[in-house]
Amino acid sequence: MRTVSRGLISNAHRLSVSIPNILQQPISSVRTRSFGIRATKPKMGKNREEVENYNFIKSDPRWNKLQQLMHSESSGGWEKCWEEGLTPWDLGQPAPIIVHLHQSGALPKGRALVPGCGTGYDVVAMASPERYVVGLDISDIAIKKAEEVTTVCKFQLSSSLPNAKFVSFLKADFFTWCPTELFDLIFDYTFFCAIEPEMRAAWAQKIKDFLKPDGELITLMFPISDHVGGPPYKVSVSDYEEVLHPMGFQAISIVDNKLAIGPRKGREKLGRWKRSVRHSLL
Numbered sequence: 001m002r003t004v005s006r007g008l009i010s011n012a013h014r015l016s017v018s019i020p021n022i023l024q025q026p027i028s029s030v031r032t033r034s035f036g037i038r039a040t041k042p043k044m045g046k047n048r049e050e051v052e053n054y055n056f057i058k059s060d061p062r063w064n065k066l067q068q069l070m071h072s073e074s075s076g077g078w079e080k081c082w083e084e085g086l087t088p089w090d091l092g093q094p095a096p097i098i099v100h101l102h103q104s105g106a107l108p109k110g111r112a113l114v115p116g117c118g119t120g121y122d123v124v125a126m127a128s129p130e131r132y133v134v135g136l137d138i139s140d141i142a143i144k145k146a147e148e149v150t151t152v153c154k155f156q157l158s159s160s161l162p163n164a165k166f167v168s169f170l171k172a173d174f175f176t177w178c179p180t181e182l183f184d185l186i187f188d189y190t191f192f193c194a195i196e197p198e199m200r201a202a203w204a205q206k207i208k209d210f211l212k213p214d215g216e217l218i219t220l221m222f223p224i225s226d227h228v229g230g231p232p233y234k235v236s237v238s239d240y241e242e243v244l245h246p247m248g249f250q251a252i253s254i255v256d257n258k259l260a261i262g263p264r265k266g267r268e269k270l271g272r273w274k275r276s277v278r279h280s281l282l
Contacts, residue, residue: 062088067229082141089190089232090118094125095220096259097270098187102126108216110184115174116191120146120167126187127166135169136177143171175202182212189220192240193232204243208275217249217273220257224267240271248275 065086070077081087101107102125109130114123117135119142127133137143146169170177174191186207195203207217225234237254250273257268 062086067231070231079139079141082139082145087118089194091121091261092119094121095189096261097220097257098122098125098189100259101218102128107131107218108185110212111181112185112187113179113183113210114187114189116188116194117146117169118142118190120149120169122187122189123167123169124150129166131185132166132168134179134183135167136172136174137169138171138173140171143169174206175199179210182215183210184212184215185218186211186215187218187220190222190232192219193222193230193235195231195233197233197239200239200243201246204247204249207244208247208249211275213275215274216252217244217271219271219273221269221271222260222264222267224269237269237271240273244273249273250276 069080069084069086107126110132112126112131112133113136114120114126114133115136117123117137120135123133123135123146135143135146137146150167150169188207192200192203211217219240221235221237221240223232223234224236227234241251252272252274254269254271256266257264257270260266260268
């Protein structure tokens with residue numbers, strides 16, 4: 001008989017509400033949670049929704065605390081954030097758009113990578129018998145939490161939700177890691193915006209190195225805003241184009257994320273990218 005620790009049973013009970021509801025219910029029923037960023041004060045003439053978003057962001061001190069911690073720590077800043085539970089980017093659930101793309105069969109099959117995976121909800125949500133997903137994070141604590149989420153999925157939902165069997169998590173630095181196999185899909189959400197802007201060209205080079213020639217990059221671009229400082233650093237479509245175009249990537253589509261949560265609405269775009277045939281052959 002398999003034994004399960006008291007801590008796991010407790011965590012299974014805690015997570016059994018959120019994980020099944022999110023990953024098995026239709027996308028229209030997925031519960032969303034409010035989540036914001038620090039922004040500059042809106043100018044006169046902004047609409048009511050923008051003002052409300054600003055007020056919510058201003059009232060959430062977590063991003064300011066995160067930035068103070070990151071700028072005060074010469075190394076290990078992200079681990080310190082996880083240590084202190086200062087993780088405002090973590091939704092505690094998969095991104096609704098990823099659930100939708102998975103349910104609608106719109107994700108490439110094969111091997112997938114999620115850099116900066118955090119607690120791994122997106123990793124588990126994307127996984128299936130046709131898609132093995134690797135979650136990568138630089139934080140030991142994040143990887144342990146991701147493995148816990150996956151273990152609870154297997155324990156609670158092994159018969160009805162087999163996707164937790166098709167994932168693995170690695171503690172590694174995205175910029176120095178060398179995978180043994182290439183990927184058919186890379187999904188980036190709150191990773192591009194977390195790195196310093198001067199590292200974005202290196203990010204694009206690694207994306208090219210990790211993807212198969214015909215592989216696809218999906219970027220959930222956030223935060224599209226005019227806020228100052230970071231992390232998270234503000235992003236724009238042109239920021240992605242600036243570093244991806246030299247690598248041979250062209251956008252297949254860039255659309256507003258209609259399934260963005262709370263104050264993220266209007267601040268996210270979903271981009272899908274592939275390398276041109278000429279660059280893929282190089």
